[in-house]
Amino acid sequence: MKLLTSPGFRLALPWLILLTGLLGTGVASYSVKSGIEWNEYRRFAFYCDEIRLKIAARLDAHKQILLSGAAMFDASAQVTRQEWSVFVRRLSGDEHFNGIQGLGFSVWVPPEQLAVHQAQIRAEGFPAYRLSPQGKRDAYTSIIYLEPFNQRNLRAFGYDMYSEAVRRAAMQQARDQNNVSLSGKVMLVQESDNDLQAGTLMYVPVYQKNQPVDTVEQRRNALFGWVYSPFRMGDLLNKVMSNFDDEAMMHVHLRVYDGVVQPENLLYSSAEPAHAESVQPLWQIDMASDFNGTLWTLQFEQITGTRSGIDYSKMWITLGAGLSSTFLLFLLLRSNLNMRVNAASMADRLTKQLRESEQRFRLLADSAPVLIWLSDTDKQCYYFNKIWLAFTGRTLEQSLGDRWAGDLHPDDYQYCLDTYSAAFDRRESFLMEYRLRRHDGVYRWLLDTGIPRFADDRTFLGYIGSCIDITEWKQMSAKLNRAHAELRQFTHIAAHHLQEPTRRLVSFVQRLRSFLPLDELNEEALMSLYFIEQSATRQSALVSDIQVYLAADQPRSPVREISMVDVVADLLEQRAALISDIGAQIYFEGIHPVYIDRPRLKDIFSILLDNALQYRHAEHPLQIRISSELKAERAVYRFADNGIGIPEEYRERVFGVFERLQVQSDQNSTGIGLAIVRRIVESCDGSVILQETPGGGVTAVFDLPG
Template identity: 30%
Template sequence: MNELIRIKNRIFKIMPFVSAIIFFAITYQYYWAMKNSAYAKLQAEFSFKSKEIKRLIEGRILSYEQVLNGAKGLFMASESITREEFKTYVAALKLDLMFPGIQGVGFSVIVPPSKRDDFIKKIRAEGIESFDITPMNMRDFYTSIVYLEPFNERNKRAIGYDMFSEENRREAMQSARDKNSVAISGKVTLLQEYDNNTQSGFLMYLPIFDKSIKNETLQERREHIKGWVYAPFRINDFMHGLNEYENNDFDIEIYDNGVVSKKSLMYDRFANNEKSLYSSDITINVAGRNWTLLIKSTPIFEAKVDLEKANILLLAGAVFSLFLFYIFWQMVNIKEYAQKRTQRANNDLLINKNKLSNLNKTLEKRVEDKTKELQIANERQEEYIFSLEILNLELKKSKENALQAAQARSNFISSISHELRTPLNSIINFTDQTIEDFDEMLLDKDLQDDTKNYLRRVLANSKHLLQLINDLLEFTKAEAGKIDYTLEKVDINIIMTTAYNNTYSLLNGTDIQFNLKLNQTPLIAMIDSRRFLQILLNLLSNAIKFTKKGSIELRSFDDANYISIEIEDTGKGIAIEKQKAIFEPFIQADSNDSGTGLGLGLVQRMCDDMGIEISLNSQEGMGSVFRLNIKKVQV
């Protein structure tokens, strides 16, 4: 029996912990379910809007196809279309207002080699004195852009160009001719690109045939093709204005021909590699050519997840679990106190019983003695009777005291039972009331902002620490010779353009002008494009860090054997005595810089590994010029 009581007491002592843990576990399950529900709702919204972006792009392509069909109808309705008539037709379309993103509408005609010179004279006679068919090399036949409206500065650069001479354009023109339908080209750089704001582009073609022939067979279409109406597009301008895309909720990348690679990348809205909570990989068939849309959520979109009720539930559950623990802990203390008081009462009762027993024995002895005395002295009989009555009264009083002590013990046990029952009833009533009012507790919204701000600060410091760790890991790999390089023939101008676009946003709100000057022809080198981009971004980051105002210029040029890239800034420059040391690890030109001192050391190591010569020309207070010399690869 005693062992059973001890077991019950132990179980009762752990009740505060068990009750609090069970209640918090239930609360956490509900919190997790509410949290998952909130993220699932955001996922559904992301999926819906991703499909909406796809629909908008497809709708825009269809509208541009209608523009080309209208232009084809113009040519089919007349024997010949003059330049002025074509200009009037395109102006009536109001491209800027009704068809945003399109650069213009043009016509490219086929020119036999025998009629090339006469054709050039004819177009020059129409007022375009510098007209010529380019490129100049001999071919089986030529095509020439003769009309392109609006006839602005960008579009003038394309007049006379033979699009059939370039592979991507030729494939699309052949596909449109053979299928007698709209076709678009792969990723190209338009002739209209002439400034620093270079974009990838594509072209849309629709064939024009000799209308006197039905052109139902492939052979007939190839023999009677007259030319193509077409439209050029700059991809950034093409994407501008999509309603669901204009906010900052999504990062969109577009890859040509269904291949996700840097080479096929046509468009990257934010040009960053941050991990996203949601992403969607969608394939669009655009006029017979596949585009891959990679749509990713941004932190702005992900912050829309509604965790307020879930967080309130978790907090309320934690508070109530602590309260429940406190109540049960108090019950344990009350029970221990009651047991101690009961033990003391039992001890007192035992003492009183002993006293009563001793008193009875004493009284019996005294009665026996008095009886003997009565037998010896009868003459004093009355006196002895009186004494005996007194002794009987004392004995009765002692018995009454013993009974009172027993009654006191019974009353004490009853009182302790009441004291235990009262708080237990309060706990039951409070729990019932709390469950009844729980939904109203969730309406309190004053508990979220501080927690969110704290988590943002933790996240920001965690990202900063992660960047420092990444720098150290990269340099450690470089020191151990464990950096992997994938050498391939790449166009340096493309990597420079990517570096320019990635860096440009860092200059918002500064007094720095950022210029990009690219060599007019492709610069082909055998390098690792990803590592070379890392080198450029590191050098540009240093230029921005030490240039408070003025300009930064990224430029390229070449000679017979080498390609040169220069990054020039108007910053504070580097003292001559410090220039040799800045490429050493952990060395900084400015001791006040908060960096790790690993950047230029890592740049030097990667340049050495890829056979790139890096040099510095700088004067203190006069800015700096970093030059990269790369051996040219002949194509």
């Protein structure tokens, strides 16, 4: 007790609180950061496993192709070279054939039949045929069929694969087990000095007809040959990897090893060797892939640089809140303690102020709208902080397990539990809003954020969640929505009431022109009538554009698939005379339909077309090119002209309401057109920008649902 009341302790207390607060903030921020990176790691691991499964599926597909080739030998009295060529050509159209170097047959040749075999093949039109490598051996094999029979595969014609140890081991395994086998790492005889790649071969045994093959000895005696396929690992795996997202694959390096991870066992690497050595992986995962006893090790690396794509906003919020609270408390305590030390004569008053300050701080901390809860692995809540208990007016015992849910609003009860259970089962973070009954019986809106908790060994421990009271925000949002709706209605009514008098003024001026003897009016009177008519006409156009702008964010007819060509064709027909007079040329390239209501799509292209016609270049004919492409279910349109263009510093400003370029041809513009285009596009979750057209002019790039 004396230590707690000593002057030295009081002086050290702010620093202790500062140190404790900084440590606590650091631990909390690190915990949030670890949770974020763990989620990113799980996503990376899932992506790697998907690649592994794709590779296994591709090998299984090639296995089926080889089995079908073996079945052809089993079902035929004799398979000729021509029949084998037709068979392979039919298979080459199958997408699963991609990545295979070829499909061939290697025949078993006993030593006593070697001369007869070579004579037979030479008689088929290959006078230079002979087995390679030459030499005397206990047994021979020869590749007699290999399609496609191109220049590369011709190098393997007559090759004795049984003479090489790695190939022989795989051939013996297939023969003895009567099953598909995959060889280890080899260098294919088809390889040249250009684009050298590691290779592997897949074998399926073919036995003589009507021979027993129940035992290993019987299979060896009945052997006829092997249907096989050589693979260049780069060609095979690049085809598999091409099915994945290019942007994601930019950050993933894949290496495939034959067996254990050793440099000499490397079968494939998706990165250039120099590049692979220059980057530091963010994560590395090794996965095993077993194909009928042949083990491949797949080593995945996610390279540094993808860390910038991780959203650390929650960590920064935690860090900022913790630091600000810690420093606020530190400064508050230090200030009060300094006042006590420096003003001994005011000890009583300062002591009272300090107590009041501490009391206010505790009151603020206890009443802050931050409710914290913890749950275990059975979804049962076992802890609620004092703020929660004070909010609900219940004791900890009354809230344990799922009894806290009794304070949920009946309309939110099922939604809240379903959201919590679904996220819990997937071990994912969640964010939800619901109403919770306060101790006075009033339901308050809460924003609840929950994240899963894991031990150091990644054992799941349960969830931690925090809630803040957003009732006032919800109420203010509702008020703002009502005010926006009222303002929108008022503007529509005002525009409507302004439109009719303006139209009447235009009509009155036109009638006045017809009644007055224009040849007797002086020039000033004629100009006055002209300016009145022009001003009224511009006012009418301005009011019309305002009405279109206000309605731009809402569909004006059913949303459906619309052909842009039909819409532009209608607009061109309406402006056919002007287009013909100025000699404008309009081109369409790769047009895709969009999902939007027809009136708003017509507004977009009407404004862009009128701008192109109005701001055309005087020195050459106007050309307009309209093209589109599909990107992620969005139709990205490019509307390009070769007009006078827009300086780069104005390309964003012209999207503002009443923003116009100060050019001579701009006098009749209302300055709202491009603002309407942006409002329509953004209401469809899109964006619009202006770019310079190569050779001069401006290109509007925007996207709509495709």
